[in-house]
C-alpha cells in the first residue's frame with residue numbers, strides 16, 4: 408500500500424511516500440525550487456518521492472494532507488462572530504482551505520494525468536495530529552506523552568496527548584488566538600528579524616543577555632492552572648485586526664503581529680540591520696526564558712496527568728533546541744524524542760503515519776533515527792555531471808577532480824581540514840528537516856579559535872552572535888557534554904564540559920553550550936568514519952558542521968554543490984568519492 412503524504416499551501420511545503428507504513432522518501436519543496444521555506448503545492452517534492460518509490464501517481468492508494476479545513480470549524484465561526492472584527496487572516500485561511508480540498512485536481516493538472524486515473528482517496532489529517540504522529544509513530548516508545556506546539560495550524564497552536572502502540576489520544580488543545588509560536592514570532596519581528604523562520608536568531612542571541620524583562624512578559628503571556636497558557640491579546644494584532652500572511656507559490660511572509668502596546672511596554676523596536684543594543688538582547692533572553700517556562704509548565708502538567716516518562720514533541724516551537732535540551736532537567740520526563748523534521752515539513756510524514764497507524768490501525772513499522780530520505784546520486788552520475796559542467800560552464804573550466812578509495816578520501820579530507828580548510832561534504836541522501844546532518848554539510852576544524860572568521864571569509868556572511876554546531880561521535884558524548892543523550896538531529900542543546908571549552912572553541916557558544924549532533928556508525932557510517940579519522944589524528948572526535956549553502960536552501964544536487972563551491976572560497980568539494988579542487 409502506497410501513501411503519499413503532503414504538507415501543502417503552508418510554509419515548508421513537502422512530500423513523502425510510505426510503502427506499507429515504511430518511509431521510502433521525503434523532501435521539502437524548497438530544496439528543489441531553491442526558495443527557502445517555499446509555501447504552495449509541493450509538486451516537485453511529489454515527483455521526487457514517486458520516482459524514489461518507483462511508482463506513478465496512479466499507483467498511490469491514499470493521499471494524506473496535513474490540514475483539515477473542517478477541524479475546529481465551530482470554534483472558528485464562534486470566534487469570528489464574538490470578535491466582530493476584520494477577518495483578514497480567517498478569510499485568507501478559508502480560501503486556502505478550499506485549495507486543500509482540490510488536491511487531486513492540482514495533481515492532475517501538474518502531472519498531466521486525467522483526474523479519473525488518480526484513484527487514491529484524499530484524507531485530511533488535522534495539522535497538530537499530524538505533528539504528534541510525525542514524532543510518536545517513528546519514536547522508539549510503545550507509549551509516550553505527546554506535545555505539538557507551534558504558531559498555528561487548523562486554528563490550533565498547541566495539542567497535548569498520549570500515544571500507545573498505533574493509537575493517539577488527544578488530551579488538550581490551545582486554540583486561536585493563543586499561541587506560544589505567535590508570542591515568539593512577534594518578538595522576533597520586534598527585534599528586527601522579520602523573515603519567515605528567523606526565530607532561531609533570537610534563540611542564538613539569548614545567551615548574551617540577562618532576562619530582565621520577565622516581569623513585563625508575565626503581562627503578555629499567562630500560565631493557566633490547567634497546564635496551558637493564554638496571550639494577553641492587547642499586545643498582538645492577529646486576534647483583533649488580523650494579520651496578512653502569504654502562503655502560496657513562494658517565500659511565506661507574515662506581517663508584523665505585535666501591537667503598539669508592545670512598543671509602549673518594551674521600548675522602541677529594532678529596525679532591521681540596526682545595531683543590537685543590550686536592551687534588545689535582554690528582551691531576546693527574556694523571551695527565550697519565558698518560552699522555556701511555558702513549555703515546562705505544559706510538560707509538568709502533562710507528566711502529572713499521564714504518568715508517562717517518555718515524551719515526543721513536534722511543531723515549530725519544538726525546534727527550539729535550547730528549550731529541548733533543558734526538558735530532562737526541568738520536568739520529570741526521562742526520555743525525549745524529537746523527529747528530524749519536527750517543523751511543518753514533517754507534517755507530510757505525520758499525516759501519512761497518522762492515517763496508516765491510527766486510522767487504518769496498522770502496526771507501527773520501525774523507529775527512525777536518521778533523516779537521509781532526500782536526493783541522492785551515484786558516483787557515476789556525479790562524474791557525468793562534473794564532466795558536463797567542466798565542458799560547458801566557463802566558471803567550471805578550472806576545476807579538476809579525482810576519484811579516491813574510501814581510505815584515501817577520509818585521509819585527504821582530514822588533511823585539508825587540518826590545513827585550515829573549509830570542506831564541502833556532499834554524500835548519499837539529503838536530509839529531511841532543517842539541519843544538515845553530515846550529508847549536505849560544510850566542515851571545519853572545531854579546535855580553531857578563528858573558525859567563525861574563516862567561514863565568514865570563505866563562505867557565509869552571518870550574524871556574529873550565531874553559534875556553529877558540533878557533530879560528535881556518539882561514543883564520546885559523555886566526555887564532552889553534560890547530561891546529553893542521543894541527539895541524532897541537532898534537536899537539543901547541552902552544556903559542554905568546562906574543561907572542553909578551550910578544546911573546541913569554534914563550536915562552544917558564549918554560554919558554554921553546543922547544539923550537538925551525535926553521529927552513529929549505524930545510521931551514517933561514512934560521516935562517522937570521517938570524524939573518527941579526524942579523531943585519530945587530533946584526539947578530538949568532533950567536526951564543526953554547518954549546512955552546505957550560501958544564502959539559499961541547503962544544496963540538493965551536485966550541480967548546486969559545485970555552484971556553491973565556485974561562488975565561494977571553499978577549499979575542496981567532496982561529492983561521494985570524488986574530490987573537486989581548483990587548478
Ligand SMILES: [Fe+2]
Pocket residue numbers: 534538557558559560722723750751
Ligand atoms: Fe505546525
